[in-house]
Amino acid sequence: MITEKNAFTVNGYGMVAGLLLSQLVSAGMVMRGMAMGDPVAIVGWILASLIVAFCWHGLFMVAPNQGKVLQLFGKYVGTEHVTGLRWTNPLIFTRTPISLRVRNFESGKLKVNDANGNPIEIAAVVVWKVVDSAEAYFEVDDYESFVTIQSEAALRNVANEYPYDNHSDKVLSLRGDPVAIAGKIREQVQERLGKAGIEVIETRISHLAYAPEIAQAMLRKQQASAVLAARQLIVRGAVEMVTDAIRSLAETQELELDEERKANMVNNLLVVICGEQQAQPVINSGSLY
Numbered sequence: 455m456i457t458e459k460n461a462f463t464v465n466g467y468g469m470v471a472g473l474l475l476s477q478l479v480s481a482g483m484v485m486r487g488m489a490m491g492d493p494v495a496i497v498g499w500i501l502a503s504l505i506v507a508f509c510w511h512g513l514f515m516v517a518p519n520q521g522k523v524l525q526l527f528g529k530y531v532g533t534e535h536v537t538g539l540r541w542t543n544p545l546i547f548t549r550t551p552i553s554l555r556v557r558n559f560e561s562g563k564l565k566v567n568d569a570n571g572n573p574i575e576i577a578a579v580v581v582w583k584v585v586d587s588a589e590a591y592f593e594v595d596d597y598e599s600f601v602t603i604q605s606e607a608a609l610r611n612v613a614n615e616y617p618y619d620n621h622s623d624k625v626l627s628l629r630g631d632p633v634a635i636a637g638k639i640r641e642q643v644q645e646r647l648g649k650a651g652i653e654v655i656e657t658r659i660s661h662l663a664y665a666p667e668i669a670q671a672m673l674r675k676q677q678a679s680a681v682l683a684a685r686q687l688i689v690r691g692a693v694e695m696v697t698d699a700i701r702s703l704a705e706t707q708e709l710e711l712d713e714e715r716k717a718n719m720v721n722n723l724l725v726v727i728c729g730e731q732q733a734q735p736v737i738n739s740g741s742l743y
Contacts, residue, residue: 455589455593455649456530456588456589456592456593457586457588457589458533458586458587458588458589458651459532459533459588460532460533460534460535461522461524461531461532461533461534461542462531462532462542462543463534463536463540463541463542464540464541464542465538465539465540465541466513466514466538466539466540466541467538467539469509469512469513469541470513470539473506473509473510476502476506477503477506477507480499480502480503480506481503483495483499483502484496484499484500484503487499508544509544510544511544511547512541512542512543512544512546513539513540513541514539514540514541514542514549515538515539515540516534516535516536516537516538516540517537517551518537519553519554519555520535520537520551520552520553520554520555521533521534521535521551521552521554521584521587522534522540522549522550522551522552523548523549523550523551523552523587523588523591524542524546524548524549525546525548525549525550526543526545526546526548527545528548530588530592531546533552533587533588535554550591552584552587552590552591553584554583554584554585554587555583556581556582556583556655557581557582557583558579558580558581558582559579559580559582559601559602559605560577560578560579560580560660561577561578561579561580561602561605561606561609562577562606563575563576563577563661564576564577564606564609564610564613565665566610566613566614567613567614568613568614568616568617568618568628569614569615569616569617570617570618572617572618572664572665573664573665573667574613574618574628574662574663574664574665575661575662575663575664575665576609576613576628576659576661576662577609577659577660577661577662578605578609578636578639578657578658578659578660579656579657579658579660580601580605580643580654580656580657581654581655581656581657582601582647582652582653582654582655583652583653583655584597584651584652584653585651585652585653586651586652587651588651589649589650589651590650590651590652593649593650593651594649594650597650597651597652600647600650601647601650601652604643604646604647605643605646605647607646608639608642608643608645608646609639609643611642612635612638612639612642613628615638616628616635616638618662618664619679626638628659628662629662632658632659635659636656636657636658636659637657639657639659640654640656640657643657
């Protein structure tokens with residue numbers, strides 16, 4: 455693989471002063487040779503003046519957060535990152551600018567199947583920048599198009615690995631764990647773009663929804679699953695509360711209840727705690743038996 459290296463360049467402002475002085479000196483010597491009638495001196499200083507004029511071609515500009523990839527007759531000779539006016543070998547005709555600024559890319563709404571086989575729509579934003587100009591320029595044909603295609607491929611892969619929604623805390627879901635899923639997307643995108651000299655700074659999901667053809671059905675399923683999960687939580691909590699109440703009565707109040715009275719108390723407490731409507735108290739004025 456071709457990796458980035460520093461190119462040989464010098465300060466361009468000093469070279470401007472030196473070339474300007476050399477140009478004036480060579481022009482003056484040509485005029486002196488003409489005045490003296492020395493053809494050899496005239497030809498020599500004209501050649502020197504042409505060489506100095508050709509050296510002006512070695513000047514180039516580097517903008518902030520930009521790199522210039524230099525090639526000498528098709529061979530990569532280095533990248534210049536120092537901003538301002540620079541000078542290098544005037545025979546280097548190819549100086550390709552590469553932007554090193556932070557950029558962001560938002561994928562289109564991709565229609566994929568989640569881990570449960572449900573069709574969903576998903577889109578993501580990828581924040582990236584070039585960190586190796588040589589790899590970005592020489593290892594892939596078009597690194598911007600490469601970022602687009604590989605980011606969407608990684609997004610599809612992550613969407614296929616995880617369910618849209620899940621009420622269990624043990625399994626990640628696209629909707630329930632956006633931060634963790636964004637991290638998974640970043641890892642897969644970085645793995646694909648590393649060979650192109652690109653660093654992925656951040657990824658995040660920008661759009662997530664069920665496909666239109668199943669949106670209503672999945673909404674009802676989602677509501678039913680949420681109700682079921684809530685009921686399970688309520689019942690679990692009610693059982694713990696009833697158990698604590700009976701244990702507390704036995705330990706602190708020294709109240710011994712037979713099995714029938716315990717069953718009746720458990721029944722009444724579960725009805726009060728788990729019921730959706732407010733319980734109506736019934737006073738029993740007689741004996742349970």
